Amino acid sequence: MNLTLRIWRQRNAQERGSLVSYEAKDISPDMSFLEMLDVVNERLIAKGEEPVAFDHDCREGICGMCSLVINGLAHGGRRATTTCQLHMRHFKDGDVITVEPWRSRAFPVVRDLVVDRTAFDRVIHAGGFVSSNAGGAPDANALPVPRDDAEKAMDAAACIGCGACVASCPNGSAMLFVAAKVSHLAHLPQGHPERAQRVLGMVHQMDLEGFGNCTNHTECEAVCPKEVSISHIAKMNREFIRASVLEA
Amino acid sequence: MKLESKVPSGPIESKWDKRRNEMRLVNPANKRRYRVIVVGSGLAGGAAAATLGEMGYRVDCFCFQDSPRRAHSIAAQGGINAAKNYQNDGDSVYRLFYDTMKGGDFRSREGNVYRLAQLSAAIIDQCVAMGVPFAREYGGQLANRSFGGAQVSRTFYARGQTGQQLLLGVYAELCRQIAAKTVTMHPRTEMQELVVVDGHAKGIVTRDLVTGAIETFAADAVVLATGGYAPVFYLSTNAMGNNVTAIYRAYRKGALFANPCFTQIHPTCIPVTGEHQSKLTLMSESLRNDGRIWVPKRAGDKRDPRQVPEEDRDYYLERIYPAYGNLAARDVSSRAAKRMCDEGKGVGPGGLGVYLDFSDAIKRLGEGVIRERYGNLFDMYERITGEDAYQVPMRIYPAVHYAMGGLWVDYDLMSNVPGLFVLGEANFSDHGANRLGASALMQGLADGYFVIPYTLSNYLAGQKYGAVAASRPEFRQAGEEAQERIRKLLSVKGKRSVTSFHRELGKVLWEHCGMERSRGGLTKALEIVPAIREEFWENVKVTGGAKELNPELEKAGRVADFLDLAELICHDALAREESCGCHLRAEYQTEEGEAKRNDKDYCFVSAWEHKGPGQKPVLQKEPLEFETVHLAERSYK
Ligand SMILES: Cc1cc2nc3c(=O)[nH]c(=O)nc-3n(C[C@H](O)[C@H](O)[C@H](O)COP(=O)(O)OP(=O)(O)OC[C@H]3O[C@@H](n4cnc5c(N)ncnc54)[C@H](O)[C@@H]3O)c2cc1C
Ligand code: FES
16 A cells, blocks of 8 residues: 655754655555554665664563554554554555654653653662562462452553553643552552552652653553553542542 | 582482581671672572562662563563472472473582472562562461472463562562662663673673763672563563663673573464564463363364364374373473474464364363463453453464573582672573573572572672772773673664664574574574674664664664674584484484483583684583482473
8 A cells, every 4th residue: 555654753852843755655454554654764774864763672562662652542542552563454545654763751852753751760770669678578379469459469560661651641740550550469468568658759750750640641541551440549549649649 | 611500419308408518608897898899680690689679788779671670571471380289199399300300301410409399488478578568378377389390280370471570579678778878779870881890890881871971880799680581582471672782781791691592482472463562472371271182183274272172182292292291391382382382283364373272171160260370361362462361272382482592600600710600591590401480580589589698699609899999900991892792783774674674683583593403404593593693783774873772772782792792602503413401403312202311422511612702602510410210201292
């Protein structure tokens, strides 16, 4: 099929960017979206032009590196699908497709479609862990964890940290990302000793990084490639209130 | 050169204890004076950096992704082995050890493998303590599943995302140390060169992938945990960024490269759809627990699989290997699939595929159970192929997956260059000629959490901290080498893209050094590969500049190293005139196409020494001694 792409080009963080049009001819429906971009890039290189920079690595929907806003929707808006797993069979011949980077104050553009997501790492530094040094852990079965709790923890832990939640939120809020980590560890007994510090520290850092507030648009849940539920945000709010009361 | 494995003497059960008791320790007050470089933030590097930070060392950790959480360990699906015997099904440290030795076709070092099996249980304890949400039974106990090459249920898992959950656990511990300022993380930074001073590894040269700045880092020891090099074949199940650069450049600085031709092909991947294919997606091998593999009995049978009656199907693994059936080891299953396709029985477009059918399991257990076990894998399959595997059988085909080969290390995981330690997939140590499923995660974590803290301290205890400063000329020289290489790549300004060379190289390797290798094919590959390399350096077109984010330049650097590595792989495959594990030499096989080992002449590790650009590498041998296991024919029948 033949497509027209409108791709965000921006040389670096300082310069201004703009949308540039490219024709993408003879695209196979079996290609993934990134393979389609590979083809476009190969043709740009052949013409001596600079290829489009985009982040990607595993290309199987798990590393969280790929990060494109496609036609206004993070990862293209198909249920439970990252950009790298989106296939061209979902587009039609003649389509005009707009491709942009994640847009958020906390994720500055590095180049073209590549953004800086280190703010997420700093939120985890602020408490998204269980302090347990290597060596000396008790037998893994010493503390039974009800299956239901383990499953709920896993639902939250499935987050790949891609940032689609932030990119899709009108407020640029990172609540779903932060809540996923808080909720994962709050559902496991191993996470309990530090649960108050954790939620307070992470929420504080989230605010420092310039992420916006949650006003229940629920766009984040809709685009999350791992279908992390906004019920975790409610869980985090409860954890936060509990911790604030303890703190007081 | 004499290669000393340094495996301690004495009974196998007590070797590791013995070694630990002999090791020197670093005084707690001195630890913070030692600097350690860890390249890699996967299970091996992340665990090492976090643990060394906990111990009090000053650690600099590097990765090329934008965050350490994205290392390719994240992609492991199936699970992690441990000899816990929670299922009371007869498992033990000895059995895990024996299965791993046998799986590796007796081309690994006994002492290392036994230690790995011993440490396996503590890994699970550690991971649970870190909050890894492993699958559990209703009573709250940990659940297990079985995996290829084993007759016991010893694999721990977290849905189909075991690697992700383990890596996120490791990443969290790493973040804790970053917050505590014991570890400094350098994401989007690529190692370019190893710096060797007076024979010891004392630093690295890096490129900041955002600004292009070339920097040097000095330390008291260097740890490489940079993962596998399967993308030398272009198409593989690995991430796009997986590379050999870090370990190859260490090889050029004197580290020996062991068993480079031991590369594993995974039997259950989604088949290729066309030239545009950039990577292959693995379908976890755990699917083989419930899926049955078959092809039509008649070549060229093009019927819809649902229309093929039982009597016209050949469940060939169950037929040929009744004891292990669909769970036969990876290399055995891969070759069987290729043979079926070579006989014209392959299915799907191009005839390069076999069925993996769940209809019996769905009948027996119900769709709900299958969905619970493998739901995310079925979803993934549907996203990629557009087909619903609850209704029609999956189509699978083998793909390159794992590199057993890597830098040579001794029992302490130190290479022949003192102060250079190599962990995880980047070393060669534990999997011999073939790796069993669910054992790479185990190895990465064992290396990072439980081996390196002891062995690195032992090395450091003999070194004066901060003895070498980055002002030494060796650093400037290594930095210049890196600059020069980049300048060269950018100045060719030829006509062909980097990817076109990579794809061409991959095809040659897959054809001549893939599932089956022969003297004729390898000799041919050894003519073609240097020619491709020559053309690369004359005709590659690398767009963009050196001082900016430039993915083409990154790719070019990696492909340049792959071109060199490919030649080394072929030399290794040609020199090993036997078949073992994944290395099947056409000349050495049984009538049924099984690997025929030659224990008399090839019971050694091949460790290659770099002799300079354009020179043939020299083969050093580390003889393998077996005190505990008997060399047996590896039969899965
Ligand atoms: C699809 C898939 C499924 C798998 N499933 C399983 C499974 O179920 N069970 C199992 O046991 N094993 C499995 N494996 C194998 C296993 O995942 C890997 O062998 C293991 O995770 C490797 O870990 P590592 O820490 O050695 O390397 P990686 O996790 O690959 O980490 C490498 C690190 O090195 C960094 N790096 C690399 N080169 C450079 C450089 N030049 N400069 C700076 N940094 C660099 C990277 O940024 C990264 O941080 C699977 C592998 C794949 C591909
Ligand atoms: S590239 Fe890894 S999730 Fe898309």
